[in-house]
Amino acid sequence: MNGKRFFEYLATSLLYESKETVFSRLSPATKLIYIVIVFAVAFLATNIVQLLYFLIINIGIVISCKVLRKKFFDMLKGLWLFIIFIILFNILVTYLLGDIDIASALLYQSYALTRIFIILPPILIFISTTTPLEIIQLFSKLGIKYYYLYPIVIAYRFIPIVFQEMKNVYDAQRSRGVELEKGDIREKIRKLSSVVVPTIVCSFIRAKDLSEALILRGFGYKDKRTFYRELKLSKIDAVFLCIIVLVHIVPLISWCILNSIT
């Protein structure tokens, strides 16, 4: 009865965390490199032992931070329905279309699932401890014009707000007797529109207000812009990156070497 909907979990987990954490002191570049490294190892790892190792390491990293621990579990609670849906769909498709037996399809999907869980921690860390402005700053250092990036970054900032709005809409609709849990699938989808439509409308209004606010702050008036905060790699970035390389790339390479020997 007290169960939360997936969007309530996503609303809280994807929100920027203003409490000071180790990760918020890292440069966005560091966090991006972390994501890239984890992506790489997750796809290069070939057997279940390696995958499980990376899984434990990365979940360990995210839950070592108290503030992010809760967010991580909320994120899982928010995503599990989607993940199960995708996995089942994939198993079905590979089984029906490909000529592999159900056991290997299952095995293959459990690899995929593990990979998803491996890359969730660095993504969560990036999303909840990096602000859009920092991302813009990072990319404009790489020579990309800041105002081209903004639509993407705004969208990214909007995600938690939209989920939050959805939560409020859901409360309002429940108060007038809408029960999303009841009825067959067709009815459920029809009822879902009572939450989705107001959310979209309110998001449009926000988007319009925001575009005005951007003009009223002189955004895009000049070709370049300055940045108040300096984007510098500090000691803590170096330490973090060393650890990441040590626990990801070093084991992967040694496994490869071991493999080629045997």
Place this chain on the structure above:
Amino acid sequence: MSKALNIENITYFYPRSNEPALKDVSISIDYGEFVVIAGPSGGGKSTLCRIAAGLIPQLYGGKLVGKVFVDGIDISKVDARSLIDRVGVVLQNPENQIVNLVVEEELVFALENLMYERNDIETRVLEISNKLGIDYLRNRSTFELSGGETQKVVLGSVLVVKPRILILDEPLAHLDPPASQELLKLLYYLNKVEDKTIIIVEHRLSEILRYAPRLVVLDRTVVADGDPREVLKKLDNIDLVYGVEIPSTVKLSRFLNISEPTLSVEELVEKVKNRNLYIDNAIDNYNDVYRCFEKIIEVENLWYIYDNGVEALKEVYLDICRGEFIAIIGGNGSGKTTLIKHFNGLLKPTKGRVKVLGMDTVEHSVAELSRFIGIAFQNPLHHFFKDTVYEEVLFTAKIMGVKNAEERTSTIIEKLGLKHLANRSPYEISAGEQRRLAIASVLVYDPEIIVLDEPTAGIDFRHKLELLDILTDIWRKKKTIVLTTHDIEFLALTPVDKVIVLDKGRVVGVGNPKEVFYNLIPKDLETFVPQIVRFIKRVGLDRFSKVLNVEEFSKILKGSNYEWEEVF
């Protein structure tokens, strides 16, 4: 000599509209003025702000005839973004105007866009954030801020560019009384000390007029322009015709036969200090003995703690009786909305118990409870998803299993004055109409208890009076009504039985409104007291009579001997 804002005969049509939003409007504002522009919703106030900011027609399109000069610059010839160091604009809904995630990023944002250097940014941000008292917020994330803090951060992000002119569109709409007062004092300071030109668009005039030497009434065209006293003398029913709230002090001054309208309680007290105010055998029409026949909502030692550890409600005890008209008052963040979300089980107590019609909310689903208790939340847009007003109401009727749903829907729509809009989209109608629609879709299934969250937020005075009629009507039919509000001047007109004062999650006062406003309310919540109460207490008339509005005052005087002769 150029003017701060010079608008010459402008007429403006929004795209695909045949009705002008503004018609032949001319306003000229000098540097250093403090001007309030008031008018009904739909009277073109926000349109005027957007024109002065250069957003119309650049962003909106449409047809603009006439000339607009801001700080001597013809805005039709420049990019709106080049104006921001001349005119700072804060539009409605400040929380929608925050671009960044961290307060500091928000404050430096405009300066970065204009390519200021780091040192320069540092000094400016430090200066402005100290002035606004928001330096302590610098590392906070922007969505954690209260309404008042959000408003100040948005103002700060505009002020850092140091514009000479400031335009604010309904800045008080979502602020509670203490936050409004603080903002007004700040704007007054900026005007008096820093010589900024301040232009405020607002229809809640009670607290603002004392600061403004000039009032413009705009209803698509300029209806009046001048000293607020003169304007109020000339248009004595400005509230009913133009939806502009007349401060109670002005109504009182008329009532006390003071030649000039008075704009603040202090001024009014000063004006009558030579009079001998005396009322004989005043009848106070409230009985201390209040009878409760049936407790319809019982709250017992309710605590609610959010996931992030914030204690939103602490040790709340409360009884609401059948047929009562209840107002829950308190500032933003005092726990009003959290409390009413417990009434239909949207939130379940962390500790304690809430019973509605004898049902423990923990044991019943929201759907079950909402059959007996209908809640309309603050933002009406959160309710609507159907194509027409009619379908919207019909949807609730059907889901709640109302017999003769179609018939009942038509009746309710007609009763709430929405019949002519039945086939319009809920998103096209005005804010006041949307509010009524949200209430209609509660009333249609005839719940025992009707709960309204901040029903007057963002609607003009005329719509407030319509709302008052609707609420009084339902209440007379023996329904129980609960409303949350920080619109105290509206509350003073409402026939409530009981006021509950919430402060930081605790109930700090419960009782008859007269008792609450005259005696119970804590000293630090003084801004939540209606103007007339402040006046009556200041001049010592509360010995004779405790009234909450001018109509009541005049009724009491009719049945008694009174004198206010001048004594020298």
